[in-house]
Amino acid sequence: MITTPLKMVVIVAEPVLESRLVNELRALGATGYTILDGRGEGTRHAHATDLPGANIRIEAIVSPAVAGAVMEFVSAHYFVNFSFIAYVVDVAVARSGKYSSS
Amino acid sequence: MITTPLKMVVIVAEPVLESRLVNELRALGATGYTILDGRGEGTRHAHATDLPGANIRIEAIVSPAVAGAVMEFVSAHYFVNFSFIAYVVDVAVARSGKYSSS
Amino acid sequence: MITTPLKMVVIVAEPVLESRLVNELRALGATGYTILDGRGEGTRHAHATDLPGANIRIEAIVSPAVAGAVMEFVSAHYFVNFSFIAYVVDVAVARSGKYSSS
Amino acid sequence: MNDILRVNLLSPIALAFVLGVIARAVRSEFSLPKEIYQGLSIYLLWSLGLHGGVELAHAQFGAIALPAAVTLAIGCVTPVSTYLAVRHIGRFSEADSAGIAAHYGSVSAVTFIAASTFVKGMGAEPEGFMPTLLTLLEIPGIQIALTIGALRTRATSRPVSEIMHEVLTGRTMVLLVGGLCVGALIGDKNWQVIAPFYDTKGAVFRGALCLFMLEMGVLAGARLGDLRRVGPFLFAFGILAPLIHGSLAAVVGTLAGLSIGGATILAAMAASASYIAAPPAVRMTLPDANPTYYLTLSLAITFPFNVLAGIPIFYRIAQIAHGAK
Amino acid sequence: MNDILRVNLLSPIALAFVLGVIARAVRSEFSLPKEIYQGLSIYLLWSLGLHGGVELAHAQFGAIALPAAVTLAIGCVTPVSTYLAVRHIGRFSEADSAGIAAHYGSVSAVTFIAASTFVKGMGAEPEGFMPTLLTLLEIPGIQIALTIGALRTRATSRPVSEIMHEVLTGRTMVLLVGGLCVGALIGDKNWQVIAPFYDTKGAVFRGALCLFMLEMGVLAGARLGDLRRVGPFLFAFGILAPLIHGSLAAVVGTLAGLSIGGATILAAMAASASYIAAPPAVRMTLPDANPTYYLTLSLAITFPFNVLAGIPIFYRIAQIAHGAK
């Protein structure tokens, strides 16, 4: 069947950032997101939670343009102070219309 | 080491669909699946659960052919009435034999 | 923005292997990992847990070299006796420095 | 009447529910962990079954026949009356009408528990076999409504039989029916040992119920935003349907020989709409029925109405009916 | 004997377990949330430790020496007898034999609790130090069996010492040993305050135990399908091993000076197979041992046998042994 190539931005970050990240994703043009609760370790230790290592993993399927904007934004706002990573994966979706707010 | 390129179909949907989707994936040729519990928002609001936004995320690594069949099937059966998205990711697996039912 | 292509190794395995896999990932050069709890079925039945089907899903973003080493290692040590799959996904990260231990 | 209403509104159960709604209204993110919420509901249903079983062992079965028949009758009438009203007065689609009918045809165990707690607090000890009637009412309503739906709408996406198996083997049935059997078998000596933990009149049960109602309030509050979406007809229906179904059941129950307490509980069952067993069953069999309609009705309108006002009203009606007898 | 069996089968604990199995047998998806199940087991073990510690503070240590020695002896005999039987009579692989031996060498805390509840219900108050014996039995069996396995099979994939640290610091040990110490330290005044919540003869403890057994039934029921897989030998072994180990322990315990209640509990421990501490330890050290074998044996055969039939049988044997003394 016909699928459309899009980008999936994945963010792994401290749970405290959830509501804020969700709002920012929407503002940057994401039409939806999926959040999974997880745990992990990275290169830093700071973690403002009574459950060390608890993380949320947010994935948002967006257009390449929005993906770039999101990566820009989070690099600027979160990389310095927060337990935070972000990466982009190529995905092929059905119903691509669903993923463009315009 | 030698890895084989395959497709990973990822479905995010209402929890109520779990057992049904699992059976259908098997029927369409998937030899296994992994389910994660999550939450999210998209373009629709309907959600027949007392916990708004709860979702399951099913991933199944399959051959390109099966991936196509699964996308076809779910597009036809779920996109209209359910909170539901599906996308395909390219993956490279070891032990590719594991993923073909034939 | 500039992102760097890297590999993400994803492992789905029995929960009992968690601490061991984490140590081995670090030893093989991964600088971090994210673990999600899930459930699933595959081609085998064995599962040493009182909750049948419970699994952990570990993802680690690493260099292609480390990815290869990890796949080598797990193929050699886990495929025979454990409920275990491993696959590699191409990702594009920001701050690539974060992912190289050297 | 006002007294009874006030007494009910000042009960820990009602107040906990209201607190949950308020918390949601002020955009608090407070909520019980899902697993705790499920654990509490399992404990409540299991206690209900066990205690019911113990009392069932004492009931003479002559007394239960007529009330049981009435209960089944209610299970057949409420889904049909609901379907007809929503379809022909409200002019909603066949799927939506059948979906809503399945919810009102079935029963809300928590409403049952709230009613039992209320009447026991009022000193109107209900019959010991009421939990048995609860299990009788769980199924037929959904069954009938889904069949109507299956007949009227295009072939459902999944056989009704399969769905009914899920309903029949669902959490509520396992704990209620199972608990009834276990409770009936263990005998009084064993019961005495665990009674302080499972007694539905005890502090643990009622304390746990408060916590559960707090979360129910949060869940109901989370749907208040959808009230606009359901429109005036369904809003009115969500209050009138329980009033009518409940009032009739209170009278019929009295005629069937139930005590004031028993008749009140029967009324609460008839008036209540399921939000545990029905939603997934409807979602699977009538996918084109809009979940916002039936969930908002059950959780955000009918459930609060019954818990805050319905139950005391039915109690009063049962009193009058008994007086008239 | 039949009386005792009937009494046991009609206990809330046994019936709750059976209900869980049935729920699974009718393909119900009912199950306790994982976290609730874990929370209950933590509460049960913690109560067991605390209450045991309080009673331990009263026990004179002369009385405990011999029973302790016997317990350790049992911990050394059962894994060896199991290994030899499975390996040489059953002709299973060294890994499988050692893996199963680790399970029968260790102990199931829930079986211990069921036995305590049973004998206390029978009015045969056991010694206060029984929980202490439980902690003694937790370790050596696994230790020995894993060592056998390590010697016989190719180098294990992970040092036994590392695994034993995990077993020693596992949930069961932390709660039991820790609880024993805390219970022994707080003194009676403090204990009185929290006793209604932690008393292993109290309603909260027994009520929670029922819920836990319900889920145990579901877990056991989930493995019934594997019964075919284990074959006739292991099936018979899963019933005969506890019978033999338990009967001997009941006699030896009596000779060691234990009361009827104490001897019954010791027997239940000897008869039981671990399914919490042993499985992960065996999985890591003997990866080529088939988990289906040891898990099905422990959970779906030996555990139900002990809870439903074994414990009353051992009780009867202890009675006879005491009579013969």
Place this chain on the structure above:
Amino acid sequence: MNDILRVNLLSPIALAFVLGVIARAVRSEFSLPKEIYQGLSIYLLWSLGLHGGVELAHAQFGAIALPAAVTLAIGCVTPVSTYLAVRHIGRFSEADSAGIAAHYGSVSAVTFIAASTFVKGMGAEPEGFMPTLLTLLEIPGIQIALTIGALRTRATSRPVSEIMHEVLTGRTMVLLVGGLCVGALIGDKNWQVIAPFYDTKGAVFRGALCLFMLEMGVLAGARLGDLRRVGPFLFAFGILAPLIHGSLAAVVGTLAGLSIGGATILAAMAASASYIAAPPAVRMTLPDANPTYYLTLSLAITFPFNVLAGIPIFYRIAQIAHGAK
């Protein structure tokens, strides 16, 4: 004094906490499921609010005015004193100083509960309105510290108002304020029915508190490794700050007319550092404040100090202050 300390150290609460720390120290992986831990804290806070509300309904409001004023004063002083000490003596960054100030300005509900349990055990029944004071102290400290931070550091990444809404509508406030209202409304008759479950002097509450403290110990133990990271100044601060804040509060509370029990609890509140409401609020408003500092201080230093030594000390000081009056 030593007696009081010993009594406190041998309390189930203190011992459970110590056990949790030890379990962590021996690298045990034991821990309560997150949902159980959250469920317990919800139950404890909800009980605290309900019971407090019931007692509040009996208090004459003349008596509460002065203590309330004192409490608010404490809420204004402690964050400032903390900020000044950490910033100018400790020479930490403005963000770190403000972040730590927010924690010491606010209050730890568990420390409050431990103090109540302690004084009640001592027979020094505190005022019924103490939980009300707890809610007064929750907010201003964080508010003030975050404002200091917002002024001193570059524009915060998120408006303080927004954060304060989260604090105000957080779990603690919903359960405490909500519980106080519900408790005050239900009246004694309703309270009697649920009291055995919610009574903060009862077995269920104290039993649950033990389990909760066990996990608190595990969480504190998990941070012991960070003690090196915080350095000698903060380590000393984590003990001296509660000592000073608490001792002063014990005296001022006594002068304000609080009983020995009430003054002790007020002291514990002043001495305590929040680790539920404050951390996320600080994380969001002062992202460049190092969480390792404030979390280790609150959880691994000040909390254990207060629970193990601080509370009995404040109790003694309150006794002396009362004697001096």
